[in-house]
Amino acid sequence: MIPWHADTNHILGSSQTDSLATPRPHKSAAVLIAIPPLTRSISQAATRSSPSCCCLQSPTRQSQARRSSSTHPPAAAARGRDDDTSARDPPGDEDGNGDDDDKGDGAGGRRDGPAPGGEAQERQPRRLAPIASSRTAKWYYSAFHNVTAMVGAGVLGLPFAMSQLGWGLGTVVIVMSFVITLYTLWQMVEMHEMVPGRRFDRYHELGQYAFGDRLGLWIIVPQQLIVEVGTDIVYMVTGGQCLRKFHDLVCHGRCPNIRLTYWIMIFGSVHFPLSQFPNFNSISAVSAAAAAVMSLTYSMIAFFASVVKGTTQSTAIAVDYGLKASTSTGKAFGVLNALGAVAFAYAGHNVVLEIQATIPSSPETPSKKPMWRGVVVAYAIVALCYFCVAFGGYYAFGNSVEPNVLISLERPRWLIAAANLMVVVHVVGSYQVYAMPVFDMIETVLVKKHKFTPGIRLRLIARSAYVAATMFIGMTFPFFDGLLGFFGGFGFAPTTYYVRHSIKISLTLLP
Known part of the structure; x- marks a missing residue:
């Protein structure tokens, strides 16, 4: 021929x-x-x-x-293609993840000829990667995953952020962040399949298409790793704090005091077996339990307990709604820390493309339709949780609220203990949602660059090492409010508010 x-x-x-x-x-x-x-x-x-x-x-x-x-296509091109993505995946993309397995130079990953021999071996690492290995998710899976990714430790820190900003500025920042992040999330959903026949399954793939292979990688990957690894570190600290609070409320002074370090170790040990789940769809049950039940329940407990405390406390105890800091330097740092905490709370965007990658797509029903349906449901839950907890917690405690509002609540003791336990269950699921893209990066690099054999042994070693690393850092820096502000301002704000607009502008101006 x-x-x-x-x-x-x-x-x-x-x-x-x-x-x-x-x-x-x-x-x-x-x-x-x-x-x-x-x-x-x-x-x-x-x-x-x-x-x-x-x-x-x-x-x-x-x-x-x-x-x-054309009548008898090569067997290698016909094998390994999922039924739900064959109509939309381009030639040379047999793994169904929307990107070419043998990328050449250039932003679009073009290549100048058919792939050489060993096509199946090149496809294998991408097919075994956790993100696009399964495309059978329903729209409500995306709702569960988005709620699990967004509602978590961040919502518990919103009353503390209000104490640094006051009623006026705090309300404006939280409401405007809700509107802006909903718009930017819609942008991400639309850009997932904006190129006909291709799916951007990972945030860095979209950045590479917009800015070029090398520049896009350096713009997106460091910030995305800061966000995802930083979130997992914060969740280690959150899980340990809530376990200790649950222990103290249940024992009520009858049990010996246990250091926070040991509670973080107990919480971290749960993730060693959970991290072995292969992909997003395999943890859908964990996300459903964490998102649909736990997040809404403990947020409502925090809200109603705060309102009850605020309305029933003695009038002799005045609640101070002034700024928490007294000096001008302290106020400036407090405002910056609060902005970082709010950015951390609205940080689920960094795994949106990875979540959408699990949804099947066809020319008649592109993945953006069920994905957006799930996003709308998720944001309705986010609005209910965030506004109630932020305003209710600040109303009850003023500028004396703790960085974690559940730590400020004491009565009814059994209800607050249950709420802390629900937070633990939720951040277990949230940790896995943010860790899955990191697992995908680690395993893809080890298999494609360092020629490791994909399988259970690689998954066990690589993922266990990641869990151990985040647990160790959480034990070393167990500062909830400081971690929220640092990671929120340093990683979450760019990837949630700025970078995606730059990507949209770059793609719009492409010839």
Whole structure:
């Protein structure tokens, strides 16, 4: 068959995509068509006498070869394709994750010819990666995962953020953050399949398409790792604090005091077996329990307990609603810390593409429709939890509220103990949601760059090492409010508010 040049459809425009459907003849074929009849007869005679000379075939044989190749596609290209993504995945993307397995230079990952041998081996690491290994999720899976990713330790710190900002500025910041992040999340959902036939399953893939392979990687990956690893560290501290609070409320002074370090170790030990779940869909039950039940329940407990305390406390005890800090320097740092805490609370955007990657897609029903449906449900729950806890906690305690509002609440003791236990269950699920993209990065690099064999052994070693590292850092820096402000301002604010707008502008200006 005539050798031909195959572009990938990782680029915009119909002309490049049309070239995929009709192979373009090699230049030698064009020369043969233009030569005189005598020379062409000699060429045809030579072709008949030597069938292996594929570059001297006649146009009739060329058309027959093309029809034969279209009727009987290569087995390697037909194998390993999921039914729910075959209609939308481009040629050269047999793993169904929307990106080419053999990327060349350039933002779009173009390559200048068919992949060499070993195509199945190149596909294997991506098929085994946790993100796109399963595309069977329903719309309510995305709702569970988004609530689990967003509502968590951040909501418990919102009353403390209000104490640094006051009623006026605090209300404006929280409400405006809700509106802006909902808009930016809609942008992410739309950009997941904005290139026909391709799915951006990972945040850094979208950044690489917008800014180029190298620049996009350096812009997105460091910030995304700060967000995801930082969130897991904060959840280690949150889980340990809530376990200790639960222990103190249940024992009520009858049990010996146990240091926070040991509670963080107890909480972290739960994640060693849970981290072995292979992909997002496999932890959907954990997310459902954490999101649908725990987050809404403990948020409402915190809200009603705060309101009851605020309305029933003695009038002799005045609640101070002034700024927590007294000096100008303290107020400035308090405002910055509060802005970081609010950014941390609205930080579920960093795993949106990874969540959407688990939803099947077709030309009739693109993945953005069920994904957006799940996002709307998730944000309704977010609004209920965030506004109630932020305003109710600040109303009850003023600027004396603790960084974790549940630590400030004492009565009814059994109800507050139950709320702390629910927070523990929730952050167990949230830890896994934020850790899954990190697992995907680690395992992909180890398999593709360092030639590790994918499997249970690699998963056990790599993921256990990550859990141990985040647990150790949480034990070393168990400062809830400081970690919220630091990671919120340093990592969450850029990836949630700024970077995605830059990506949208860059993609809009692409030729």
